[in-house]
Amino acid sequence: MPQWYVYILKSLVKQFIYIGSTNNLERRLLEYNKGLVQSTKAFRPFNIIAYVAVSTEKKARELEHYFKTGSGKAILKKRILANEEAD
Secondary structure, three states, rough: OEEEEEEEEOOOOOEEEEEEEEEHHHHEEEEHOOOHHHHHHHHOEEEEEEEEEOOOOOHHHHHHHHHHHHHHHHHOOOOOOHOOOOO
């Protein structure tokens, strides 16, 4: 069964949190930290501070989209990132 992940990245140098989805966490983190992702290049390096595994890409994209909404961000901050300094 393929695994997809919704992940939360935290910049190690700035107050910045990023939410994305992938089927390969290690590869994706390397891409961010090498500066291969234009939209986050200025905030690198990153750590993955949390992730959720789901069975399909569709579910991952839906969950990623939800976490980027107002109510999704509130759930992340309150339940998942409670000890992290979220943006």
